[in-house]
Amino acid sequence: MKKLKKIDLRVSLAGLKLKNPVIAASGTFGYGTEYTGLAEPGDFGAVITKTITLAPRPGNRPPRICETASGMLNSIGLANVGFEAFKNDKLPRLVEKKAVIIANIAGNTIEEYVELAKKINKISHIPALELNISCPNVKQGGIAFGTDPSSAAALTKAVRKVYKKTLIVKLSPNVSDIAAIARAVEKAGADALSLINTLYGMAVDIKKRRPVLGNITGGLSGPAIKPVALYNLYKAYHSVKIPLIGLGGIMDHRDALEFLITGAVAVQIGTANFVNPSAAKDILSGLAGYCRENNITKITKLTGILKC
């Protein structure tokens, strides 16, 4: 038997070096320690925290999740312990795990984002920040930052001013023209983009004649949205030069390959963590196997090789 060649799985996101391209998506891997025994932060190239806000948030009324055809809806409502408790209680335990930590944050106003970004900037254990810009912007009348290029740009610019490390902006697919948002955010100083967040969705309980979710509507994730995610990635890849992180419905290494080939430097795993906590490990060995079979020595060679 031939000796297995070692595949170089390292990737770099605008200076942020990761040992592999598989990242845990925000909100699906908690604060990094909940899966102990099933999956470890160190299995991933990086772990993105649940969205953190300045003050703790209780989240939305239950039920908060519901299965749909090849997908799930969630209306967690950014439930989180708030920045202080994150820093004091959650972070130290995650730091022990020696994984690359990316903090994901959200705010109701640009000021809130900026304040949080400043605080995160000071934490030496956190080398990168992901902005969740898909939450309602109260000041702008309920329109999310993520759906308007100029608001997205203004937000990114303001955060860029105070945040000195790797700045990732996570885009919403609930837009007509992802390219416009991607370009605006790139120009405003983002180092990388993650796409996509969940699609707006809803489900109805026909027996109770009520929405299944306590919050009425929620965000759709899982295999059902993979085609939409790939479409958005494809459009963004042809609009910006900064590195892209693809996500949405990735369950196995074949899914991950679709994203890499379309233009992603790295991928995030969300819903798959619930279904199969060893998804990251399985995907990594699948990626290595694919590279081996195809005589590819570095995973970065796959990015954007789509022939159109």
Next chain:
Amino acid sequence: MKKLKKIDLRVSLAGLKLKNPVIAASGTFGYGTEYTGLAEPGDFGAVITKTITLAPRPGNRPPRICETASGMLNSIGLANVGFEAFKNDKLPRLVEKKAVIIANIAGNTIEEYVELAKKINKISHIPALELNISCPNVKQGGIAFGTDPSSAAALTKAVRKVYKKTLIVKLSPNVSDIAAIARAVEKAGADALSLINTLYGMAVDIKKRRPVLGNITGGLSGPAIKPVALYNLYKAYHSVKIPLIGLGGIMDHRDALEFLITGAVAVQIGTANFVNPSAAKDILSGLAGYCRENNITKITKLTGILKC
């Protein structure tokens, strides 16, 4: 055994009377006669034709379809015989079937829509028109009419001027704010709205490292998009007063009930026709059964009874 009560399945769409609320969606029931032996136009409350354009269109290069998780992508590219051949060759055969016919049209410019609408207006066998506003508006730099409230309104207004019968506008889900589009179109004179058309999507063949579709991207339909369709319907229902026709992923009567309860007066069946040509008949008997079990004598009583 108790005698089965007869359920009144009739619905009315701004004056257009249908014997039942299950309509064949554009592009999935051809010109109405292709399914002969499997399904008849008369099985439906109405049949919506494949989108018709002024000139015939060859459509996009193959492959044009691809299965995805609980869904399918299509990039047919509005392939159709064009208005003249439709009127002379296709329509007479459909008219023989004695079903309510709704013509679906598209154009590259407002002028093209208007010209087509005028021609359709003269055809006595066609009592209603559905505008497909999800195709690129060349004049406005490639932005689809369906994703910009003011373009959508301008188009609707122009068609409204020349079209005297029931005018339905079919909305795209590829927007951030469906309510804004719905309101704009209502104000511009639409009699009813259909929602949703397909979501933008893409799939990659990892062996060939090529998009699966010849056209690279396509439209996503089927059960995967049902949560997105319900969300858009819910938002539109709380924004406009005109009747709504719901569609997107309806496969059985339980799906149809979710749409009716959320606010639809009628529903359209698209992808389900491919999977099960007797879907319409099955859905209708399922709806009647549900009404019977729940002591509902008229299907119209279900519309919008969602408790939030």
Next chain:
Amino acid sequence: MKQYHSIQIASNARVSDKAYTLSFKIPGLAKSADPGQFVHIRLSPGSNHPLLRRPFSINDIRGDKVEILYEVKGSGTELLSQISPKDTLDVIGPLGKGFDIDLRKRYHLLVAGGMGIAPMGFLGRRLKSLKLKHELLYGCRSSSELIPSDIKICSISSDDGSCGKKGLVTSLLPDKLESCQNPVVYACGPWPMLKAVARICQNKNIPCQVSLESFMACGVGACQGCVVRSSDGSYISVCDKGPVFDSRLIDWDQDCVV
């Protein structure tokens, strides 16, 4: 907790109208589980239909075999009922916080409604091995839904009177509680039943533990998808803080989640 891939099914047999018991051999899980804990099962490994795992209480542990007792409710459990011993499952467990057995209590009353019988087999066996006096108060809709149990039954009720006393299991509870000394109650069943049991116990100042249900995604406290409202108004996740809670911790005025 651990994830066990490709677990071969040992048996899958019907035990009543709609209920089945399924067993599989996982020595590690069998050894470490406590009554009231649950397993989170991926019903069709390798496929994504259904997508999410389904949580089931551990009904019993026999040697290194783990047994669950389930009712066919929707498409997932329908699929499970058709699985045969040559098929495999992907099982995560043991998960959650089980019953907290108070050794000082003189009388341990198990109250089960319908499929709420599921965790009681394991709890009864544990109480027995601890030589703690225990009995089961068991309510079901009808005799056809009655599931045989090893535990000593003190009373049975059924909605239609086809077995035991006609009526709700909660109607038997007050008398029972009167007749015994220093009791503790462990309850599992539908939300309205748990609510009634909790109220009765709280009124009598009798400690009561309830096992709750909720839609679940991760099963480990990461997603916050499975929360219920607690009596202090905050939300608590059922999968890791429960599924067994002190009944006083729950806000019983909220709508039932599942």
Next chain:
Amino acid sequence: MKQYHSIQIASNARVSDKAYTLSFKIPGLAKSADPGQFVHIRLSPGSNHPLLRRPFSINDIRGDKVEILYEVKGSGTELLSQISPKDTLDVIGPLGKGFDIDLRKRYHLLVAGGMGIAPMGFLGRRLKSLKLKHELLYGCRSSSELIPSDIKICSISSDDGSCGKKGLVTSLLPDKLESCQNPVVYACGPWPMLKAVARICQNKNIPCQVSLESFMACGVGACQGCVVRSSDGSYISVCDKGPVFDSRLIDWDQDCVV
């Protein structure tokens, strides 16, 4: 064409490394089908996984039994291979335009590559009953993929030389065509093979009919999803205008669709 719900499977048996034959009884379909036509099968009625139907040529008709021959390619055919006689399918058929048998031709040559053998059983039987002289030229990758056939075989080829002549089936074709009078060719197999067969026949001015594959949704000409480019540059739907076409009607310079 008709839709046949809940069709019980009569048999589903492996016939080679990756190929299976599946049969079911549908008298109406058996009576009305012609060689080259196909059935459109919903693999899991009641579930939407997979969502779309899968098209399969009719391999043979025996009495009122319809038989298909299929290869496991992806998840749909994998599922099909696991289906047992107690399961049911939902079948639409017969669909499409089959082979156009020209009764004036003296020699009917069937050319099959790989699973292209599928429609040939039925075609051979029809030619036999019409007392028309016919033979099969059959190429496969290797003997392990060879599928037994009733038709008189004139030559076999295999890519690896494990059976018949080593090489492509198309390399045997020119000689064969030289040696016979007034022939017609019916071909089914992978696109590159069909392209080669078409070229050879067109060069010799020998009529050639090819059975094409394409992704399909409706199967009845309604969706325009299954088109290929024809030699005049227009798109034609494979499901209703084909799957069998006069080879001159096809633009052989396009990429293979499936």
